[in-house]
Amino acid sequence: MEIWLWVSIGILIAIIIALLVKIHILQRSVKEIEIAFADRLVTDTNVLIDISSSDKNVRRLANTINGQLRKLRTERRRFQQGDLELKNAVTNISHDLRTPLTALSGYLELLEQEEKSESVNRYIEIIKDRVDILTQLSEELFKYSVIISTKDNITKEQVIINTVLEESIAAFYTVLTERNIVPEIQVSETKVVRMLDRSALSRVFSNLISNVIKYSDGDLKIVLSENGEIAFSNMASGLDEIQVGRLFDRFYTVEAARKSTGLGLTISKTLVEQMKGTISAIYENNRLSIHIFFPDLKE
Template sequence: MAVACIISVVIAILGIGLAFYYRRQIKNVKSQISFLNQHETNMLITSDQKSGCVAELTDELNTLIEQTAALRKEIADNESHLKDTIINLSHDIRTPLTSMDGYFQLLLKSHDSEERQQYAAVISDRLSSLKEMLDELFTYAKLTNKAYEVELSPCAVNEILLSVLFSFYKDIKQRGIEPLVNVPEQDIFIQGNEPALRRIFQNILKNCIEHGNNQLSVRLINTADTVKIYFENDYQTQEPIDANKVFDRFYKADGARSKTSTGLGLSIAKELVERLNGSITGNVKNDIFTITITFQLLKNN
């Protein structure tokens, strides 16, 4: 009987001690949570226990803290992106509108029919530029929507590339560029999307023509498993290219942003290439800017 009483007392004391210990641990965790709620910090909750229910509770709380921190960073990045977007769009859209307004005023004041035709032609050109910019913005907005899907089907990538090159032939010649084209005539298929591929090639060629000098090389090389497309052009030395940023939204090598474009062309190309399960890279070497696109070859088509 005495032994049973002693055992009961010992168990009671151990229970009280254990309860006090856990209470102290939970109180410590609560204090840390209160501190984290009141301060901007990357600290996590610590516990004396390395195992057991208190340690498991600490781990779960730390997981929630890390997820909350990541969500806050994403929200802050999105807000910063939105502000940058609004600033850049305001600048890019205002430039052709201001130019059009100036020529419109000249058109109203002029009584010379030839002058009026010249002003009208300039206004028409600015309207076309503005339409292209808005089209780029609309495409970029669609691509930033994760729910937007590009339907894939077998595409003869060499035919599409040659077709786009031909459509730019007049622009290339007007710039005095002699293009070197090495694209096989035999059909080479990838799993792609024809409108997306056309947009990719158009945006890259437009960039080459606007920022290049007098050299342009377009090559398509297929191996046993892949299709690689190279666009190479020498660029204007007064506009150094940062190869790590060329695919960033609104990036322009000319800091003055004098071109009538949004700076979204290569960013859109990159988004579309990735939607087609391909990859795209940029490289600068010896004043030659090279864009390389890689797709998986579609066999047995």
């Protein structure tokens, strides 16, 4: 009797050990799939998940995930192709617009020198205004096409953010004065130094200040913190949360008259991310705040 008892215990222990081994193998296989799946999501590769487990259920899971990866890659290729076509279209349109607009501006200047009636002069002013708007739009398109086609050409150097920010604000002194906007400026006394592209950073600040001039209700607050965060905030009662959520979208503009391309903040976002920074917009109590952060990467 005791022999059978010990045999039963031995069999039970063997079953438990076998189950524990099975569980361990399953856990290892699932972990293997998890690591491989995470790698495939961030890597542009056609290699699918291949696991060492012989368990049919685990292999079925891997096959299902591989099927979804194939679909994801197909959609990714379609998106990349569409994005490339759009970038090429933007570049071509910007080039095609610049030359005729320059010529048209020249003809208008010549026409202004001729004797004309008052009504003709009025029409010429209207045409000039429209040409100026189109010229501005084409220049913005051209700048954007240059940025997206040279995204890997960021030239980094040690930049004192305090200095670039102060220079950018000073460049808009006249326009801010004309709009009766007196900026409240809080700049860290400590030099905030980061590895950035100085020209790109200056363009980002200029775009943000220009945006404030367009949409501010009359105030502007700029804060540079010691940790590398820059905040631009202003009252903007004409906006809503949905519009603010789309501010960085390509070609989106809150202007019904479409006098801008909606690329200013898109360009800023692109440049900030190329310099390994982050940019975001917050809208609370009718106040728009745009935050930029450049971590100290010690490059």
